[in-house]
Amino acid sequence: MFEKKINNLLMRKTILLLIGILILGISYSQNLQKSSQSDYDPRIEVLLKKMTLEEKLGQLNQLSNPYMSTGTSASLETNKNYDQMVREGKIGSFLNVLGAEETKRLQKIAVEESRLGIPLIYGFDVVHGFKTIFPIPLGEAASFDREVMEKGARIAAIESAANGVHWTFAPMVDISRDPRWGRIMEGAGEDVFLGVEAATARVKGFQGNDLAADNTIAACAKHFAAYGAAYGGRDYNMADMSERMMREVYLPPFKAAVDAGVATLMSSFNTNGGVPASGDRWLQTDVLRGEWGFDGFVVSDWTSVTELIYHGIAENPKEAGYLGLNAGVDMDMMGSLYVDYGKKLIEEGRITEAQIDEMVRRVLHIKYKLGLFDNPYQYTNAEKQKQLTLHPDHLAASRDAAKRSIVLMKNKGNLLPLSKNIKKIAVIGPLAKDKDAPLGNWRGSADPNSAVSLFEGLQNAVGNNSELIFEEGARLTNNKQQAFFTQLEYNTSDRSGFKKAIAAAKKSDVVILAIGETAYMSGECRSYANIELKGLQLELLKEIKKTGKPVIVALFTGRPLVLTDAVDHADAILNCWLPGSEAGNAIADVIFGDYNPSGKLPASFPYHIGQIPVFYEELNTGRPYKNEPNGFSTKYRDIPNAPLFAFGYGMSYTNFEFSNLVISHKVLKMNESLTIKATLSNTGKYDGEEVVQLYIRDLVGKGVARPLLQLKGFEKVMVKKGESMVVSFTITPEDLAFFRLDKTWGPEAGAFEVFVGNASNNLPLTGKFELTE
Numbered sequence: 188m189f190e191k192k193i194n195n196l197l198m199r200k201t202i203l204l205l206i207g208i209l210i211l212g213i214s215y216s217q218n219l220q221k222s223s224q225s226d227y228d229p230r231i232e233v234l235l236k237k238m239t240l241e242e243k244l245g246q247l248n249q250l251s252n253p254y255m256s257t258g259t260s261a262s263l264e265t266n267k268n269y270d271q272m273v274r275e276g277k278i279g280s281f282l283n284v285l286g287a288e289e290t291k292r293l294q295k296i297a298v299e300e301s302r303l304g305i306p307l308i309y310g311f312d313v314v315h316g317f318k319t320i321f322p323i324p325l326g327e328a329a330s331f332d333r334e335v336m337e338k339g340a341r342i343a344a345i346e347s348a349a350n351g352v353h354w355t356f357a358p359m360v361d362i363s364r365d366p367r368w369g370r371i372m373e374g375a376g377e378d379v380f381l382g383v384e385a386a387t388a389r390v391k392g393f394q395g396n397d398l399a400a401d402n403t404i405a406a407c408a409k410h411f412a413a414y415g416a417a418y419g420g421r422d423y424n425m426a427d428m429s430e431r432m433m434r435e436v437y438l439p440p441f442k443a444a445v446d447a448g449v450a451t452l453m454s455s456f457n458t459n460g461g462v463p464a465s466g467d468r469w470l471q472t473d474v475l476r477g478e479w480g481f482d483g484f485v486v487s488d489w490t491s492v493t494e495l496i497y498h499g500i501a502e503n504p505k506e507a508g509y510l511g512l513n514a515g516v517d518m519d520m521m522g523s524l525y526v527d528y529g530k531k532l533i534e535e536g537r538i539t540e541a542q543i544d545e546m547v548r549r550v551l552h553i554k555y556k557l558g559l560f561d562n563p564y565q566y567t568n569a570e571k572q573k574q575l576t577l578h579p580d581h582l583a584a585s586r587d588a589a590k591r592s593i594v595l596m597k598n599k600g601n602l603l604p605l606s607k608n609i610k611k612i613a614v615i616g617p618l619a620k621d622k623d624a625p626l627g628n629w630r631g632s633a634d635p636n637s638a639v640s641l642f643e644g645l646q647n648a649v650g651n652n653s654e655l656i657f658e659e660g661a662r663l664t665n666n667k668q669q670a671f672f673t674q675l676e677y678n679t680s681d682r683s684g685f686k687k688a689i690a691a692a693k694k695s696d697v698v699i700l701a702i703g704e705t706a707y708m709s710g711e712c713r714s715y716a717n718i719e720l721k722g723l724q725l726e727l728l729k730e731i732k733k734t735g736k737p738v739i740v741a742l743f744t745g746r747p748l749v750l751t752d753a754v755d756h757a758d759a760i761l762n763c764w765l766p767g768s769e770a771g772n773a774i775a776d777v778i779f780g781d782y783n784p785s786g787k788l789p790a791s792f793p794y795h796i797g798q799i800p801v802f803y804e805e806l807n808t809g810r811p812y813k814n815e816p817n818g819f820s821t822k823y824r825d826i827p828n829a830p831l832f833a834f835g836y837g838m839s840y841t842n843f844e845f846s847n848l849v850i851s852h853k854v855l856k857m858n859e860s861l862t863i864k865a866t867l868s869n870t871g872k873y874d875g876e877e878v879v880q881l882y883i884r885d886l887v888g889k890g891v892a893r894p895l896l897q898l899k900g901f902e903k904v905m906v907k908k909g910e911s912m913v914v915s916f917t918i919t920p921e922d923l924a925f926f927r928l929d930k931t932w933g934p935e936a937g938a939f940e941v942f943v944g945n946a947s948n949n950l951p952l953t954g955k956f957e958l959t960e
Contacts, residue, residue: 227482228555231548237303239276240540243547244529246279246305249486249520263293273307274300277526279550280518282310282356285632290351291567298563305551306559309566310486313355313393313404314373314629315339317346319581319768320638322592323627323709323745324359324385326764328375328789329837330591331878332903333388339588340392342581343631344404349575350632351566353557354405356453356486358389360440361410364800366790367420369713372745372765373629374415375440376789377802377834380898382440390447398450399558401565408444410455410488412470413437417457420799421714426459431891433459434926436804442479450483450553454516456491463498465491466507471515484517484549493522504528512538517546582769589766589773594786595838596760602737603759604780604840605697611654613695614642615688615731616702617663617724618743625763625770627745628671628710635670637768641701641741644771648779656695660688660731661723669707677722685730692734699778700731700757701741706765709745718796719749732756741774747792751831762786783840785876785903787946792832797823803834803947804894833948835880835898841871841908845879848943848952855958857934860919865943865952867904868911878903879914882942882950883923889935890928896947920958936960 235243250272252263263269263284272278273296284290290309297307315321321339322329328336340358347355359373362382375385386408395403413433416426428437441452454471455464464470465487475481492511493504501507508524509532519525532538554560575581595603605612618624618641625638639647642657649655661684665676692698702724707713719725732738740757742748745765754760761784763774776782793801812828813820822828844867851862867879881900885893900916923934936958944950 227548227552230560231551231555234303234305234551235544235547238547240530240533240543241526242276242303243543244526245275245277246547246550247518247525247529247543248278248523249280249282249310249518250278250523251521252281252283263289270296273297276301276303276305278307279305280308280310282520284309285311285350285352287349287351287567287569287572291564294563294567306554306563308353308554308557308559309351310354310356311347311352311631312357312629313343313347313352313631314357314359315627315631316343316585316633316767317350317352317631318576318633319346319578319585320626320630320633321585321588322764322766323372324374325372325376325745325789326592326766327588328381328385329594329764329786330588331381331787331901332591333384335588335591336385336388337392338584340389341395342584344393344395345402346576346581347404347631348402348566349568349572352404353559353566354407354451355393356407356409357393358386358406358408358444359410360386360408360444361415362437362440363415363790364802365417365420366718366747366793367714367716367799368415368417369422369709369715369746370711371415371790372627372709377791378789378804378898379436379439380900381789383443386440386444387447390444390449394448394450398556399561405450405553405557406444407451407453407486408441408449409453410464411441411452411475411485412455412464413459414455414457414464422712423456426457427461428459430930431926434932438474445475445479445481450556452481452483452485454485454487454491456488456494458498463495463500465516466495466500466510466514468514476515482549483553484546485515486518487511487516487520487522490521492516492519492524505531508532509537512542512546517549585767586769586773586776589769590776590782592764592766592786593774593777593784594762594788595784595840596762596832596836597754597757598838598840599758601840602739603761603778605778607649607652607779609653609696611656611695612645612649613656613658613691613698613736614645614701615658615660615691615698616700616727617659617661618703618705619657619659619699619701621701621705623669624705624743625766626768627706627765628713630706633768639769639771641699641771641774644773644775645699645778647772648775656691658684658688658691660684660727663705663722663724669705671707673707675705675707679722682723685727688727689730689734692731692736695736698731698736698738699741700728700738701743702728703743703748704745704765716796718746720753725753728753728756739778747788747790749793749796749831751794754831780840780873783873783875784837785839785878787835787837787878788832789834791830791834794829794831795826797826798830801830804897806892807895829948833946835878835946836948837878837946839871839873839875839877841869841873841875843875843877843906843945844868844870845944845951848941848954850941850954850956853956855918855920855956857920857958857960860917861956863916863918863941863943863954864913866911866913867906869906869908872908874905874907876903876905877945880944880946881916882947883918884940884942885923885925885935886938886940889937891925893925896942898947923958934958
């Protein structure tokens with residue numbers, strides 16, 4: 188009898204499992220159908236029937252302007268081969284072709300001289316601005332302000348569209364928990380929730396409400412996927428993680444971008460689990476189109492399909508082309524493998540023309556959505572280019588974003604804000620008068636040395652009220668000029684400027700020391716094993732501190748740095764990131780109290796390089812950390828477990844207190860939501876903004892360990908001194924979902940703990956609720 192019951196139970200479970208698989212299969216099939224049909228313009232099918240195979244493959248081919256240099260684009264007119272390829276329909280897209288005049292010239296060839304008149308789509312890396320440069324994305328994420336992130340992308344789109352660009356290779360939505368990786372500067376940092384919010388905001392900013400408008404551009408969520416998890420923080424290196432880690436940490440920002448309507452995705456350089464992303468059908472087709480219903484197209488990263496050969500999974504270029512096509516990478520950037528080998532692969536029966544047709548549909552779909560078929564020249568207006576580029580309103584927005592991104596990391600004795608009537612201010616350091624470093628890497632088409640320097644911003648602020656005394660102290664590098672491909676040489680021996688810097692400090696009332704990183708010390712292929720202050724900067728800081736004068740460090744950086752040896756030698760630290768065109772003015776706004784800093788760290792600053800990767804969203808261990816000298820718990824013997832500065836941390840000139848946590852009901856059902864409220868009081872001397880952060884812990888997972896903390900909400904609010912306000916969050920069961928033991932996505936019933944505060948390590952309010960079936 189018992190055996191019969193067991194068999195019946197097993198049979199019922201098997202039937203339910205098969206039904207579940209069938210439902211998932213139907214959903215997958217429907218999503219693929221959705222991605223292949225969607226709201227495609229009916230003219231696409233008419234056009235497809237007229238196209239030769241060579242013309243179809245041409246739509247999947249993207250080439251770069253070979254004369255591109257440091258964000259400026261020379262004409263391709265001298266290279267007649269490119270013009271002829273456009274006439275023959277062998278190029279579907281260009282990158283790095285800029286300016287109304289040149290983009291119109293090439294578009295005219297495509298539309299008026301090619302057989303079918305299919306317009307080109309122009310792409311460009313507009314990462315944090317076109318001419319008007321905003322803070323690097325990591326800095327912008329530090330604002331914890333969705334409107335700031337969206338507006339930065341909106342203005343970047345307006346300027347880009349006016350300069351002939353249809354499509355940006357941004358936002359980068361890679362989660363990164365390793366600051367040794369130089370491209371951490373392009374994303375939103377270590378946290379999933381913040382990464383999702385940033386991805387959504389920036390896609391909306393670039394694309395607006397209508398892609399066919401003349402001031403919007405197509406966005407591209409990159410790099411799909413797990414590029415930010417490169418082993419050792421070394422760019423292009425392998426990643427290797429569980430499917431759970433992939434789905435819970437690295438995929439959500441991409442899913443958010445797709446949900447926000449992103450037009451394109453870019454496949455990444457890395458392998459995960461030994462499979463290169465640009466040859467990974469599970470990622471590019473099964474997940475992206477089958478599960479998520481994505482109807483745009485995927486472009487490879489620069490030669491990443493060709494690089495399948497070097498990964499060791501393709502023997503030759505033809506095989507690499509096959510793997511890229513089969514994976515679902517629709518457009519080959521700078522490889523030309525599809526145009527060179529696509530026809531042969533079809534003849535061999537390895538790829539079907541129907542597959543090619545589907546890829547071409549996706550490319551043409553985005554071109555139609557951009558309005559390129561109806562008005563191919565709407566992005567080529569020279570007068571609009573002149574009018575909108577570096578518009579005063581854009582520069583004002585850049586300044587606003589920069590000041591909101593600055594993080595006050597230390598303020599001993601409330602040294603800041605400074606009075607504008609201080610008699611003498613020494614402005615010292617290799618970055619104090621640097622007009623290029625604040626632009627950061629991936630600075631679009633910015634003019635080199637065009638940023639407002641820190642010294643200029645301070646001078647603008649104080650006028651004749653204070654005397655500014657400048658001394659470099661020590662140069663940071665031995666390079667006279669820096670550009671994208673410059674090999675940097677750091678100054679480790681020339682201290683000849685120390686004496687004058689020390690003298691300047693001694694005769695001043697306060698010192699502002701500008702140190703950190705130049706623009707090209709972070710970004711692609713800027714991985715460093717040592718992320719402490721480079722060159723003689725730490726030594727210079729120590730010498731200036733010996734003068735006994737108060738020292739304010741204005742830190743310029745594209746990544747979290749190890750500042751453990753520096754922090755005790757500064758009285759105040761402002762993390763300015765690489766803040767963009769209006770850098771100096773924005774920093775001065777904060778230094779003199781015209782703006783009360785409100786930025787928070789989007790990534791942890793390590794105490795020591797040996798902690799990396801260091802991030803707050805950790806799982807517990809079987810032997811949790813105990814602050815005891817002995818005993819078997821998860822800890823370092825020589826350094827703290829905690830970072831020097833935690834995720835979400837950032838000070839203000841005023842003081843905030845949290846009180847009165849209210850959870851609307853203690854039991855949450857699967858079809859309900861609950862509200863969490865907390866009171867925030869400004870008990871200090873200044874009006875100020877605070878980022879109220881909500882974290883949740885799933886106390887018991889059914890077979891799967893859950894993180895100790897997860898950010899599930901944040902709100903940036905202004906509270907005047909002496910006033911209070913109630914901040915509210917809504918939680919639904921979907922907010923508690925994860926990749927469960929049975930490999931399905933959803934929430935689990937159980938107990939949850941709630942934490943509210945202003946940093947991942949400062950959460951004074953706690954409560955509990957239970958999720959039930």
